[in-house]
Structure formats: C-alpha cells, structure tokens
Amino acid sequence: MALCMSCGESSTTTVSAQVLLLRFFEKTIESFKHNVANLFCGILSCEPVLDPDLRRTRGQGMDVVVGDEFSNNKQFDGGGDPLVFNVLDSLLKGSLDRLKSMRDDISLVKKGITGSALNANCAGNEAIIKDLCLGGKLGPALWLRSKMIQKGFVPDVLTHNYMVNGLCNMRKLEKADWLIREMLDKGPSPNCATYNTFIKGYCLLDNVDKALHLFASMANSGTKPNRVTFNTLLHALCKKDLLTEGKKLLGKILDDDKKAASNVITSTILMDGSIKSGDIVEALGIWDSMLEESTPMDVISYNVLIHGFCLARDMKLAYSYSCQMLKRGLLPDVFTYNTLVSSLCKSGRLDEACYIHDVMLRMGVAPDEVSYKLIIQGLCVCRDVDKANGYLNCMLEKSLIPEPLVWNLIIDGYGRCGDIGNAFSIRDRMLSFGVVPNVFTYNALIHAQVKIGNILYACFLKKEMLLKGLFPDVVTYNLLIGAVSNAGHIHYALQLYDEMLRGGCNPDMITYTELIRGYCVKYNFKEAEELLAKLLKSGLLIDHVPFQILIKQYCKMKEPERAFQLYWKWLTVNKRLSSREIWSPARTVQNY
Structure with a gap:
C-alpha cells in the first residue's frame, strides 16, 4: 500500500510489485536530479527549478526545460562556469538514458503480463525473452520466464538456450548452471545445444576441468555429444597443449574417428594444435589426409597451415600454399596477408613486407590496423622512420586512427635517430587526432632529449607527465x-x-x-x-656491467688488486657462466 501511494498509484489498481518497484526507483532518480539541479543552480547563482513536475517531461522536452532554466538566467550567461553546467548536463542525460532503458524493459515485460496476453500468445512471450537476451537484458528475461512458469507455461528449450547463451556471454556461469538445473527439475530437458553453449562458456574462461566435468554429466542426463562438443573441447585442450590427451579422451565421442578427422573444423583444430606444439610434420599429415578424403578446404584451414610455415621460417612453402589458395578459388583474407607480413618483418625482409602490402591493395583486401602496425614496427626497428611515417599517413588518410603504440614507435624511432623536431611533431599530431599520450610516449620523448644532451628539457617532460596525471x-x-x-x-x-x-x-x-x-x-x-x-x-638479477664500471675505474687509478678482487667477486656471483662468456678484465688492465 505504501509503495502504491509513493508511486502515485491507487490501492485498487492491480499492478505487479516489480513494476511498482521500477516506478519507485524512477521517481527516486527524478527527485535526486531535481535536488542536484537546485544545488548547481545555487552554485551558478541561478534561480532553482521550483516546479518538480517539469522534471517529468520525457525525452528531448526535459533537455529543453533544463536549457531554458539556464539560458533565461542572465547571471549564468555572465559569470557561470560552463564546466559545472557540462557536468550537470552529462548527469541529467545519463539518468535519462538509464530511465529510457528501464521504461523499454517495463514495456517489453508488460506485453507479456498484462491482460490475457500470457494465456493467448505463449510464443510471443518467448520471442520477447529472446529479444531481451539478445539485448543483454537477462534480468527481465529471467523474470518473465518465472512469471510464465507461475501461469503454467514453460518456455521451450530454444528460449532457454538463448538465456543460457546470454548468461555465458556475460560470464555469469553460476547463474547459467542454476538455469540448467531448473531445466532438469521443471523442464524442458536441456539438449545438446544447451550443454555445448555451457561448455563453450567454461572454455572461454579457460576452465577446461569444469568443461570436461560438464561433458561427463551429459551422459548421465541422456544427452549424446555431437561434433560441436568434440570441436569445442578439442580446441580448449589444444590451447592447453594437451593435444595427445585430447585425442585419447575425445576419440569416443563420435562413432567413427576417421569420420571425425574428415570434418574441416576438426582437422583445422588438430593442425593448429600440432603447429603450436612445434610438430609441422604432423600438421602436414593431417592436411594430406584431408586431401585424400576430399574434405572441402576453407580459408581458415589455409591460414593455419601458412601460419605454421611462417613459424618454421619456410616462406617458400608459405608463398606456395598462398598461391594454391587462389588456384582453388579461395581468396586470401587480411589474416593471411598479416601472417606473411609479420613473418617477413621479423626476418628483417621489409621490402617484401611492403610488397605484400601493395598486393593486398591490388587484390581488393583492405589492410587493417594490425597490417600497418606490423610494417611500421618493422621499419622503425630497421631505422627507416620516414617510410614508417609514410605508412602512418596512409592510415590517417583511410580514417584509421592508430593506437598509441603506433605513434610511440615512430616517436621513439625519430628520437633514436636524434631527430627531436619530428619526434615532437608526431606527438603534436597525435594530440590533434584525439589520441592521448601515455607513459611510453613520454619515455620516448625523454629518451630523445637525453640522447642529444637536453637533460633540463627531459626533466620538464617528467613534470609535464605529473601535471597530466601520468606517473x-x-x-x-x-x-x-x-x-x-x-x-x-x-x-x-x-x-x-x-x-x-x-x-x-x-x-x-x-x-x-x-x-x-x-x-x-x-x-x-x-x-x-x-x-x-x-x-x-x-635479490635482483645482476649482470657484469656494475662490476665492469668499477673495475675500469680501478684500472684507471692503477689499482689492479682492487680490480681483481671485484673480478673474483663477480665469478662467485655467476658460477654458471663459462670462462668464455665472462668478460675478462685482463684486457682492460693491459689497456692502461
């Protein structure tokens, strides 16, 4: 009764407690916004908003009311702080967005609970639950499901699978486990897709033990695993470097192991696992088996094999299989080209990497941020910073705003070359595109200043970091x-x-x-x-450098005894190093 009166509802009106609670929260937020508005109006020397009913104006009307209250006040135009007004405006708009989302949820739920809609259109309510799940609104979806069950209508297994999938995507696996237990208790019985979704959720969280336990419980519920179950668990085990164990454990899932290997997804996962474990020969064996069984290849299969050849530094085979893709009518995608570019850059073959970039453009494949980052990083390592800057300009012309790492690479490249002017020019351009410098940006600039001997300016940069909130x-x-x-x-x-x-x-x-x-x-x-x-x-790891500094100084001062004392001290610290790896001070003594 009190809740109805606080929300302006008559006690005779039949309204669910959940809807009343949402309306109560709405009125509370509106009252809070009104109080905050009056508080800021006092700060700005404006007249307070006296009529709280104006705050009930929906949508854009509310913005107009707030705007009129401030724009009609001459004192605000003269001496108000626009920053405070922006804070207030942002607060009000954020509250409006939350209220609009809340009203949308209420309207969707009302469609399923008002009148006789629940009894007349069960399929419509299931569609509402699916829409809520796709929108990430699992709370209203679960609430509507409970109301349907109270009325004697149990949503079908597909609707429950939508809810399980939504909970797994939101990493709420405990709630998903509760829902599956509810399905086992009240119906409908979970099917293979339900378990596959739940197993995938655990695999995404890298909890393979839970996934395997859930797989074992499928047999107890009378649900037979399928190929999707096999592929999901196999991929998770390969990521854990448990390929052999995975094959032994999952070999009984399908009736025919040979048939399992003929599937392109399964074979691709097995190839990827073999390549990650360093066995490219086994991966090629799986590929040959796919060819013998006429398994239809796809772009992902080729990408996995090309990646394996690149890891083995066999660019000839990588190029060969890239050409084979074209002969089979499969066009290499951006991942194919990025794999080749990455391997070429790591090998220092920057000219070939740039050529692959040009081939991408001619083939109609648009390079992404990863493509440009790989080439820019490789060019900066090879001290070809001007060319790297050219690729940065290409990114900006295509409206690709790179992350701070790309800008930092070029700034550091110019700094290492002693070109302090271009280094700061890139920093200024970085700011103009709305990219905020980070600690690594300032470290690159400080290193550039130190390199040319501008210690004072380097210290100023440290102070600038602190002023910008960077430690x-x-x-x-x-x-x-x-x-x-x-x-x-x-x-x-x-x-x-x-x-x-x-x-x-x-x-x-x-x-x-x-x-x-x-x-x-x-x-x-x-x-x-x-x-x-x-x-x-x-307890820090230590190398020979601090010892070498002191030994050289003692040699300069003609104190070889103290130098040799430090040398033997260094030997006791690093017993594992061989005599060839240890820097010998004998040459240093001979030089002085």
Missing part, C-alpha cells in the same frame, strides 16, 4: 638518473632515486648501475661499492 615508471627514472649521473650531478640523481622510492616505484638493476656510474664519475668509490653490495643483497 613516471622505472624506465622514466632510469633515463633521467642515467643522464644526470653521466653529467656528474650525483646529488640530483639521488634525489630522483628518493622520489622514485616515495612514489612506490621499485628500482631495478639498471637504476643501481646508473647510480654506481654516477659515483664513479665523481670518484666516490666507497659509496659505489656500498651500493653494489646493496644491489647484491636485493
């Missing part, structure tokens, strides 16, 4: 500590080190190495050896 990482501090240490400013290096610790950034081996170098530049060998001892006790 320097260990790479940032290592770059700055190394720069100031080499310049002989050990006190400022120690200040950066202390700042690093206060900010919760843990130093690594490079941090200590640069500080040791800074002490040696100032001939503070005692502090350098104390820091080396601290590094050895820290």
